Amino acid sequence: MPPEEATERVSPGKPFPIITYNLPYEKACARHIKASLKRSRPFIIISRSLSRETDAVERLSNALSQNGGQVAGVHKGMQPHTLFSEVLQISQEVKDSGADSIITVGGGSLVDGAKTIVFAIANDVDTHEKLDSLLKTAEPRGDQPPGATELKPSTMPIMSVTTTLSAGEHNPHGGATNDRTKFKYLFEDPVGIGPRVIVLDPRLTVTAPERVWLSTGMRAVDHCVESVCSSKPHPEGTKAALKGLCLLIPALLRSKEDPKDLEARLNAQRGTAESMKPYVYYDVPLVQKYNAKTNGAQQQIILDALWSDPVVARVFEQHGLVKGKADLGDALDTVIRALGLPRKLNEYNIAPKDLDAIAENSRKDACCKKNPIPLVEKDQVLEILRSCLD
Numbered sequence: 013m014p015p016e017e018a019t020e021r022v023s024p025g026k027p028f029p030i031i032t033y034n035l036p037y038e039k040a041c042a043r044h045i046k047a048s049l050k051r052s053r054p055f056i057i058i059s060r061s062l063s064r065e066t067d068a069v070e071r072l073s074n075a076l077s078q079n080g081g082q083v084a085g086v087h088k089g090m091q092p093h094t095l096f097s098e099v100l101q102i103s104q105e106v107k108d109s110g111a112d113s114i115i116t117v118g119g120g121s122l123v124d125g126a127k128t129i130v131f132a133i134a135n136d137v138d139t140h141e142k143l144d145s146l147l148k149t150a151e152p153r154g155d156q157p158p159g160a161t162e163l164k165p166s167t168m169p170i171m172s173v174t175t176t177l178s179a180g181e182h183n184p185h186g187g188a189t190n191d192r193t194k195f196k197y198l199f200e201d202p203v204g205i206g207p208r209v210i211v212l213d214p215r216l217t218v219t220a221p222e223r224v225w226l227s228t229g230m231r232a233v234d235h236c237v238e239s240v241c242s243s244k245p246h247p248e249g250t251k252a253a254l255k256g257l258c259l260l261i262p263a264l265l266r267s268k269e270d271p272k273d274l275e276a277r278l279n280a281q282r283g284t285a286e287s288m289k290p291y292v293y294y295d296v297p298l299v300q301k302y303n304a305k306t307n308g309a310q311q312q313i314i315l316d317a318l319w320s321d322p323v324v325a326r327v328f329e330q331h332g333l334v335k336g337k338a339d340l341g342d343a344l345d346t347v348i349r350a351l352g353l354p355r356k357l358n359e360y361n362i363a364p365k366d367l368d369a370i371a372e373n374s375r376k377d378a379c380c381k382k383n384p385i386p387l388v389e390k391d392q393v394l395e396i397l398r399s400c401l402d
Contacts, residue, residue, distance in 0.1 A: 017043075022182070022285070023293050028208040029182070031285055033278060037068075037173045037213035038075035041115055044209045045081055049169045053084040055111035057102065057126060059118030059175065060089030062219055068117055085109035093189040093196060094124040096143050103129045104138070106168075115171045116207070119220065120178030120228070123170075123207065127186030130166035131201045144190055147197040152185060152378055165203035172207040175220045177228040177260075177280055179235065181207045182288035194369075198378050210285070214277035222271060226351045229264045229280055232287040233257065237344070239290035241310045243384075249290030250310075254317055259283030261347055262323040268351050311340040318343060358402045367397045 017035045021027070030048060032040045045051050054076070062068045063086075073083045087102050106114065106129060114130065116122040128143075131150070137143050150163055172181040180186075184206045189196040217225065239245070239253035260283035266276035290296035318324045319335050324347075328338070331346045338346075345355075354360055362370075371393035374380050380387035387393050 020285075022289065028205055029210055030208065031210045031212065031282075033212035033282070035211075035213075036071075037117070037211050037216060038071040040211045040213070041072055041171060041173065042075040042079040042081060044211075045076065045113060045115070045171060046079055048209055049113055049171065051113040051169065052081045053109075053111050054081070054113040054115045054171070055084045055106045055109050056086045057090065057114060057116045057118070057122050058086065058088055059122060062117055062175070062216065063088040065219060066216075068216070072115070072117070084111035090118075090121050090125050092121050094121050094128060094187060095189050095191050096140055097191050099125060099128045099132060099188055100138065100140065100143060103132050107133060111168070113169050113171065115173065117173045117175075117216070119174070119176040119224070120180040123172050123174070123178075123180040124187045126170045126172070127166075127180075127201065127206055128188040128199075130168040130170060131186070131199070133168060134164045134166040140190075140192070143188075147188060147199045150199040150201065152198055152200045163202055166201050167203075169209075170207040171209040171211065173211040173213060173216065174281065175217045176224055177232050177284045179228075179232050179284050179288050181210050182285055183292060195373055195376065212278060212281040212285075214274040214281065217277050217281070218272060218274075222268075223353070225280075226264055226268060227353055229260060229267075229284070230348060230351070230353060232284040233260050233264075233344070233347075235287040235291065236260065236283075237314060237340070239287075239296045240314055242290075242296050244296060245310070246290060246294035246296050249294035249296040250313075252286045252289035252294075254313065256283040256286030256289075257314060258317055258321060259286065261318060262321050264351060265323055265327055265347070315340055315343060356402050357397065357400050362401070364401065367394055367401070371397060 015034045018033050020031045022029050022031060032044060045054055056069060056072065058069060069086055076083060085105055087105055090098050102125065114126045116126050132143060132146065135146055137146050174181050184204050185198055185200050187196055187198050236253040236256040240250050259279045263276040263280035263283060266273050267280060327350050328343065328346055333342060333346055348355065371390045374393045375387055375390055
């Protein structure tokens with residue numbers, strides 16, 4: 013007998029977002045588009061590979077129809093990094109379709125795309141220049157409200173069926189890239205929420221390329237580690253981050269060993285949800301430094317949790333780590349190597365000639381400015397990039 017649907021309210025005091033799992037994605041979408049979002053005409057944005065290699069659109073369309081809904085339109089595929097040109101194109105498609113909501117089925121670029129689309133529609137943005145101005149005005153500003161008061165919050169709700177572990181669906185902030193300048197904006201919609209319903213179905217994640225699945229998972233691991241080691245920790249944030257780590261790392265190692273281990277994949281998805289709670293709900297900054305002199309006790313909490321898991325402990329021992337002697341850096345390095353992920357930039361085909369442009373764009377990024385040592389000069393970023401090159 014299949015398990016019953018499980019739902020979680022990410023923040024107990026708020027109605028959204030809702031996380032749902034244990035139901036096939038099409039049934040979960042059909043149920044929550046009506047019951048939770050009170051909508052009936054979603055526009056579907058689906059990854060190109062899923063639309064080509066699976067019957068996801070047909071299954072979703074049939075399930076919606078059986079529950080009194082109707083697909084308003086479908087857009088197949090988006091390029092990485094959420095380009096302005098595609099955002100504007102799909103925004104027009106959504107408006108022309110008469111849709112009352114958006115469902116994304118795929119990875120993080122689609123989620124960011126949907127966030128940008130609903131924000132652009134709310135603010136009557138229909139040109140490259142207007143979108144650039146909108147996102148520039150809506151950049152996150154710490155304790156200050158984003159941009160000018162005339163920004164309108166989005167009103168069209170988003171539901172996301174995720175296939176990677178990038179965690180964008182759990183973050184109210186969005187991101188989109190100016191095609192012309194190649195600069196990626198982070199922005200904050202005044203509505204203060206991303207997707208309202210997040211559907212976890214591990215069956216769909218099997219279609220994600222292994223490196224994408226594992227590397228996005230390690231990014232979620234990084235969020236957890238930084239939250240526990242924060243100079244401004246929050247007890248509930250630390251609890252969520254440790255839960256996330258204990259779900260994520262064993263699950264990623266199991267996924268590497270058996271890509272069809274659906275239990276492991278669901279655990280990784282649930283761990284990713286936990287990874288964002290410290291930042292989104294407890295204001296724990298996600299840019300920290302791993303320094304045993306300042307947060308050695310916090311690092312030890314993570315090590316104890318990891319060594320207590322038999323899957324993780326076995327990998328540590330296979331790589332020659334000794335409990336009580338190996339530090340957190342050694343432990344994480346071992347996990348990354350066990351997953352077969354690159355450790356240097358040149359393994360991603362990044363050459364010395366590329367570093368200057370990367371550094372110039374990086375120093376404009378909000379996260380660099382929030383670094384424990386603010387990265388405001390290009391030479392500061394170049395120093396880091398060169399140390400990671402080969």
